[in-house]
Amino acid sequence: MRTRRPARLAIVRADLVAGGAALGLIALAAVAGAALYLAGRPVHASSAPFTGRWLPHLGPGTPLALAVATAVVAYGPRLAAALPWRRLLAVGYATSAAWIVALALVDGWSRGLAGRLTTDHEYLSEVAGVTGVTAFLRGFADRIVDFQPDSWSTHVSGHPPGALLVFVGLDRIGLGGGGWAAVVCVAAGALCSVAVPVTIRALGDESAARAAVPFVALFPGAVWIGVSADGLFAGFAAAGLALLALALTGRRVGAAVGAGLLLGGCLYLSYGLVLLVVPAAAVVVLATRAWRILAVAIGAAAVVAAAFTLGGFWWLEGYQLVTVRYYQGVASVRPYAYWVWANLALLVACAGPAAAVILRRARRWRPVAVLPVAALLAILVADVSGYSKAEVERIWLPFAVWLMAGAALIPAPGRRFWLAVQATVALLVNHLLLTTW
Numbered sequence: 001m002r003t004r005r006p007a008r009l010a011i012v013r014a015d016l017v018a019g020g021a022a023l024g025l026i027a028l029a030a031v032a033g034a035a036l037y038l039a040g041r042p043v044h045a046s047s048a049p050f051t052g053r054w055l056p057h058l059g060p061g062t063p064l065a066l067a068v069a070t071a072v073v074a075y076g077p078r079l080a081a082a083l084p085w086r087r088l089l090a091v092g093y094a095t096s097a098a099w100i101v102a103l104a105l106v107d108g109w110s111r112g113l114a115g116r117l118t119t120d121h122e123y124l125s126e127v128a129g130v131t132g133v134t135a136f137l138r139g140f141a142d143r144i145v146d147f148q149p150d151s152w153s154t155h156v157s158g159h160p161p162g163a164l165l166v167f168v169g170l171d172r173i174g175l176g177g178g179g180w181a182a183v184v185c186v187a188a189g190a191l192c193s194v195a196v197p198v199t200i201r202a203l204g205d206e207s208a209a210r211a212a213v214p215f216v217a218l219f220p221g222a223v224w225i226g227v228s229a230d231g232l233f234a235g236f237a238a239a240g241l242a243l244l245a246l247a248l249t250g251r252r253v254g255a256a257v258g259a260g261l262l263l264g265g266c267l268y269l270s271y272g273l274v275l276l277v278v279p280a281a282a283v284v285v286l287a288t289r290a291w292r293i294l295a296v297a298i299g300a301a302a303v304v305a306a307a308f309t310l311g312g313f314w315w316l317e318g319y320q321l322v323t324v325r326y327y328q329g330v331a332s333v334r335p336y337a338y339w340v341w342a343n344l345a346l347l348v349a350c351a352g353p354a355a356a357v358i359l360r361r362a363r364r365w366r367p368v369a370v371l372p373v374a375a376l377l378a379i380l381v382a383d384v385s386g387y388s389k390a391e392v393e394r395i396w397l398p399f400a401v402w403l404m405a406g407a408a409l410i411p412a413p414g415r416r417f418w419l420a421v422q423a424t425v426a427l428l429v430n431h432l433l434l435t436t437w
Helices: 004-038 062-082 085-105 109-114 133-143 161-172 178-189 192-202 206-217 229-250 253-266 271-286 291-311 315-326 336-351 354-361 367-385 397-409 412-432
Strands: 052-054 433-435
Touching: 004 336, 004 354, 004 412, 062 085, 062 206, 062 412, 085 109, 085 178, 085 192, 085 206, 085 412, 109 178, 133 161, 133 291, 133 315, 161 178, 161 229, 178 229, 192 206, 192 229, 192 367, 192 397, 206 367, 206 397, 206 412, 229 253, 229 271, 229 291, 229 397, 253 271, 253 291, 271 315, 271 367, 271 397, 291 315, 336 354, 336 367, 336 397, 354 367, 354 397, 354 412, 367 397, 412 433
Parallel strands: none
Antiparallel strands: 052 433
């Protein structure tokens, strides 16, 4: 017993060092960003490394956010272990949605939710101009490059046409405007709280799936899920990976079709989501090798690609033009030498310092280790590419949420502590900064 206690204390200290170092990276990035600004070499991000404005404030969401965080820290781990599976997923989803909405409401209904996607840079500013899908797809690429009379707004030009079509579709069915767009983004983003544990359970580890639920529900990245289209992308991507796991382990053709349609559709929501191939490959390797079912999923994804291509949009052309547009703006002056590591500080803010503890412990060939490592690999590829300089606290949401898949690697006695740390990071960010998007 005497030898075990010092060993346990050493492990706890190592976890604290990992989490503390991750938080220290945020501080270092902030200090370096300020120093470079004072030296006349700005990194071109307000409140660097964050894209936002320094504005300590409270709001109507503050009491609700504190209540949700307190409840999850106090009761989350116990309920995750005790509730029946389906009820647990329902509670996890409701908690995640409440957490996202509460954090958004810290900035108020209009500024935090309904007005987020209505600015000149966002998707809703272009919805009225889409009068027909075929004409829209055929002419989409022609309007990507900037400094033309009809250039797309910032977010529309930076993404494939599927992103705008989501909001056009909402408008056409009577759910137009910023309020409905915000509701849909929250509802989709909260799907991560279901999809991540469902994937882990499908891959054969229900206890680890249960352990992940409180961590995904209290995900610090909820600050940017509510409200951004990237939160919606994260929900769609997570659901696609969950369906892929269900399809491969249960030989379910319907789930395979759904997985293919969702993951294929993700390619037309954001160019960066092509990197979903990394976590998808991890799911395939971890699952029973049902090659025929996998072929069905790939076929369904190909149908999505064929539909967009035949409609008039060629993905590779869009990507090439986006690289041109990217360097017509602020990205051309954002220094790679700073952002290649400051991006990782933003990852800590999004995924929380518990992610550092999880990755430190991710050593064995188990879903709880492989899925977070696969997500990190995709993130590192995006980071090194240079096409992600700043704003990754929202751009990397579809990958960052999978770092929480390894929550079971954190010893049970320490989970409440790390949940409290996770919540504190989100609350501080949201109350000290007015995030831009």
